[in-house]
Amino acid sequence: MIQQASDSTDNSKWQPRIVAFLCNWCSYAGADLAGMSRFAYPAAIKIVRLPCSGRVDPMFIIKSFEQGADLVLVSGCHPGDCHYTSGNYHARRKLLAFRELMTFLGIDPRRFKISWVSAAEGAKWSSLVKEITAEVIALGPFENYSKLRAGGIAE
Amino acid sequence: MSTNTAITEPLQRAAAELLSEGKVAVVIGYGMDGDSSFSPPLFAREPQEAERLVFDDRCFGNLSVYLSKDHIRRMGKIGIVVKGCDLRAVNVLLREHVVKREDVVLIGVPCAGQGDPLLGKCSVCEQRNPQGCDIVVGDPVEQPQIDAAQRYSEAADIDAKSIEERWEFWSGQLSKCIRCYACRNVCPLCYCKRCITEKTVPQWIETSAHLRGNIAWNVARAFHLTGRCVNCGECERACPMDIPLGAINQKMAQLMDERYDFQSGLSSEDKAPFTTFNVDDPETGIL
Amino acid sequence: MNSAKVDEQTLYQAATGWLKSAVDILLGAGVEVIAPIETDPGVVELAAVNSSEAVALDYVNARLPLKRLLFPVTEVLLEYEKQSDGDVDVKSEPAASPKDVVVIGARPCDVAALEALDKVFHWDYDDVHYSGRREGTTLITFACTKPGPQCFCTSVGGSPHNSAQSDVLVFLEDDGRALLQVCSDKGAKFVDQLGDVAKPAPAGSKLPAPPEVKARFEPEKVKQWLDESFEDDFWADVSLKCLGCGACSYLCPTCHCFDIVDEANWHSGQRRRNWDCCSHPMFTKHASGHNPRPDQASRCRQRVMHKFKYFPERFGQIACVGCGRCTRACCVGQNLVSILTDIETRAKGGANCDA
Numbered sequence: 001m002i003q004q005a006s007d008s009t010d011n012s013k014w015q016p017r018i019v020a021f022l023c024n025w026c027s028y029a030g031a032d033l034a035g036m037s038r039f040a041y042p043a044a045i046k047i048v049r050l051p052c053s054g055r056v057d058p059m060f061i062i063k064s065f066e067q068g069a070d071l072v073l074v075s076g077c078h079p080g081d082c083h084y085t086s087g088n089y090h091a092r093r094k095l096l097a098f099r100e101l102m103t104f105l106g107i108d109p110r111r112f113k114i115s116w117v118s119a120a121e122g123a124k125w126s127s128l129v130k131e132i133t134a135e136v137i138a139l140g141p142f143e144n145y146s147k148l149r150a151g152g153i154a155e
Numbered sequence: 156m157s158t159n160t161a162i163t164e165p166l167q168r169a170a171a172e173l174l175s176e177g178k179v180a181v182v183i184g185y186g187m188d189g190d191s192s193f194s195p196p197l198f199a200r201e202p203q204e205a206e207r208l209v210f211d212d213r214c215f216g217n218l219s220v221y222l223s224k225d226h227i228r229r230m231g232k233i234g235i236v237v238k239g240c241d242l243r244a245v246n247v248l249l250r251e252h253v254v255k256r257e258d259v260v261l262i263g264v265p266c267a268g269q270g271d272p273l274l275g276k277c278s279v280c281e282q283r284n285p286q287g288c289d290i291v292v293g294d295p296v297e298q299p300q301i302d303a304a305q306r307y308s309e310a311a312d313i314d315a316k317s318i319e320e321r322w323e324f325w326s327g328q329l330s331k332c333i334r335c336y337a338c339r340n341v342c343p344l345c346y347c348k349r350c351i352t353e354k355t356v357p358q359w360i361e362t363s364a365h366l367r368g369n370i371a372w373n374v375a376r377a378f379h380l381t382g383r384c385v386n387c388g389e390c391e392r393a394c395p396m397d398i399p400l401g402a403i404n405q406k407m408a409q410l411m412d413e414r415y416d417f418q419s420g421l422s423s424e425d426k427a428p429f430t431t432f433n434v435d436d437p438e439t440g441i442l
Numbered sequence: 443m444n445s446a447k448v449d450e451q452t453l454y455q456a457a458t459g460w461l462k463s464a465v466d467i468l469l470g471a472g473v474e475v476i477a478p479i480e481t482d483p484g485v486v487e488l489a490a491v492n493s494s495e496a497v498a499l500d501y502v503n504a505r506l507p508l509k510r511l512l513f514p515v516t517e518v519l520l521e522y523e524k525q526s527d528g529d530v531d532v533k534s535e536p537a538a539s540p541k542d543v544v545v546i547g548a549r550p551c552d553v554a555a556l557e558a559l560d561k562v563f564h565w566d567y568d569d570v571h572y573s574g575r576r577e578g579t580t581l582i583t584f585a586c587t588k589p590g591p592q593c594f595c596t597s598v599g600g601s602p603h604n605s606a607q608s609d610v611l612v613f614l615e616d617d618g619r620a621l622l623q624v625c626s627d628k629g630a631k632f633v634d635q636l637g638d639v640a641k642p643a644p645a646g647s648k649l650p651a652p653p654e655v656k657a658r659f660e661p662e663k664v665k666q667w668l669d670e671s672f673e674d675d676f677w678a679d680v681s682l683k684c685l686g687c688g689a690c691s692y693l694c695p696t697c698h699c700f701d702i703v704d705e706a707n708w709h710s711g712q713r714r715r716n717w718d719c720c721s722h723p724m725f726t727k728h729a730s731g732h733n734p735r736p737d738q739a740s741r742c743r744q745r746v747m748h749k750f751k752y753f754p755e756r757f758g759q760i761a762c763v764g765c766g767r768c769t770r771a772c773c774v775g776q777n778l779v780s781i782l783t784d785i786e787t788r789a790k791g792g793a794n795c796d797a
Binding site for chain 2: 057058059062063066079080086089090092093094096097098099100101103104105106107108109113114115116128131132144145148149
């Protein structure tokens with residue numbers, strides 16, 4: 001799937017890079033279950049495990065873009081299921097506001113996804129990754145940000 | 156420039172009294188400087204210095220920034236001149252336990268707006284008459300009704316642009332940033348002893364003034380102020396590169412207002428939106 | 443940097459429309475032209491122009507000083523990249539030969555400030571990044587006609603007609619004509635390039651009188667007091683309102699302090715030189731946590747001492763050209779002239795702190 005879509009972009013070598021910040025208790029376990037259940041999903045996603053979605057600082061997202069991510073995903077426990085009772089409720093407020101800030105500044109909000117995936121939702125994880133990978137392939141490389149790689153010595 | 160004698164005279168008297176009775180160690184107010192295009196901060200520590208205090212239509216600064224400064228706090232109890240807009244910042248400092256109410260004497264000044272022409276923030280000011288001060292000098296001024304559309308009009312101008320236009324606009328604006336940190340240092344609510352941009356392990360924010368670093372810095376600044384910023388406009392006024400920082404803060408304030416019915420600094424008792432939550436908060440946009 | 447002494451009276455006159463012709467000739471010759479353009483309403487910045495149309499003529503001074511063209515706010519010193527065999531490839535040479543640049547329309551104070559920068563960047567080490575750009579730059583300065591209220595060049599040895607470090611000093615007339623005073627070989631080359639656009643001025647041509655900029659203090663008196671006043675309560679008083687931002691230093695045409703940072707990931711990185719500023723607490727903070735300048739008082743003192751005591755002692759000149767940007771930019775109205783006049787009063791035996 002990645003190969004097909006890549007062929008249609010200008011740069012045939014481009015492979016999408018997705019950085020995913022997953023909470024340890026639900027989404028990471030969900031991704032684990034997808035693996036154990038042998039649900040295939042695209043390898044474009046690079047997972048960073050965190051204790052809780054409430055741990056995500058917007059700087060994680062900005063740094064990911066700076067380092068070449070075409071899409072960033074934050075995934076946590078469903079509301080009501082937080083291992084720490086309320087981390088995901090705080091994350092919900094902050095991350096949705098952060099997406100609005102991105103939008104206001106013209107940083108394409110489609111490049112930042114938020115999801116709730118439980119430890120039992122291996123199938124959801126698999127289909128979610130397929131879905132967002134397809135979307136980022138359709139969007140193409142995040143050129144606004146990749147162009148920001150600062151100029152060289154002769155700048 | 157026109158000195159408001161109806162406020163300046165009672166202000167000088169009140170400040171001299173506070174100082175001579177030893178109720179405060181310093182009164183922070185506005186003074187005069189012939190070279191300056193505005194009335195800069197003045198620190199009166201002796202009763203006779205109070206006669207150099209003024210109030211006019213060039214008192215742009217939000218003096219509450221000094222309440223968190225160690226070298227000012229060391230002086231002792233602080234008397235401070237606050238306009239209604241400045242008082243909102245004081246409320247946040249109280250709410251965040253940076254300042255104790257008993258450590259300050261708030262000298263409120265009714266204010267019909269600053270600047271000629273009026274500053275943008277003053278034309279939509281809803282706090283012309285400061286509430287809850289220890290002393291109020293001068294008579295109340297008329298308070299026009301302001302609606303939400305007026306309150307957030309600066310953000311609306313940018314919201315009207317397409318996402319590509321916004322990127323174009325902000326990458327142009329933020330390219331100008333020279334990372335002098337005037338926006339941070341003038342902000343009454345940027346009181347961290349060590350700013351995230353000064354932290355190097357890891358270095359979340361690149362300190363170079365290239366667009367990549369400038370976006371990271373300005374995003375961090377805006378987000379740290381979300382739900383806290385009182386839109387006093389000091390960051391934008393201080394910016395030597397004239398970056399419209401106020402619009403970003405206004406956008407985030409609008410969001411907090413619309414989503415959580417919250418305006419920062421109207422009370423010193425309320426809770427900032429990011430310190431709390433509701434189980435049924437909006438969820439649109441989560442997969 | 444002006445290698446040859448040219449007769450100060452080498453005057454040329456240029457007819458209305460000369461600026462447009464000059465820009466076109468330079469652009470046609472493939473030279474990069476930097477000139478004042480209005481970038482924000484009422485704000486002028488020195489920037490590359492593609493045509494003479496954009497050039498602004500009515501301005502006190504550019505928002506950012508000329509120094510940024512020679513000593514940019516951020517620049518790459520070297521780059522490194524990990525190779526597949528594990529070695530690291532380091533590129534540290536600056537661009538082979540910097541382009542020829544002609545800066546038209548900087549103010550005399552900004553140009554004179556380069557004397558201080560030249561001394562620093564050629565002091566114990568020849569800074570190739572700075573000097574490469576400096577050598578390739580020709581400075582066509584516009585004499586001041588309307589100084590701003592915060593200007594004080596005459597107090598620090600300058601003047602609205604100061605030709606120091608300029609290659610050509612241009613006196614604009616209201617009708618678009620101009621007198622061009624050639625001050626160096628580079629300037630002579632520039633005028634030569636203009637061909638018929640600039641003709642030798644008739645014998646007896648006179649330069650206009652400079653506009654008045656009142657002298658506000660004597661730097662020698664200021665230094666006398668500074669020599670004896672490292673420990674003085676004045677510094678705590680005068681720095682009370684300073685919030686410690688970098689606006690004054692970053693906008694200063696002579697401030698030249700920088701920080702060197704690495705920006706890298708696991709594979710590659712850049713070493714950059716960025717403007718830095720003695721008002722920031724981090725400027726002197728040690729890794730141990732100790733800060734030898736622990737408060738704003740000592741940092742404000744450093745800024746004044748550096749400009750009016752240390753720099754003169756080391757390099758024989760004041761590190762201030764009186765452009766007034768620091769005062770214009772300061773969000774709490776810190777006024778350098780007030781500070782210096784206060785100091786002068788103290789030097790004379792008074793003690794009236796008004797700042």
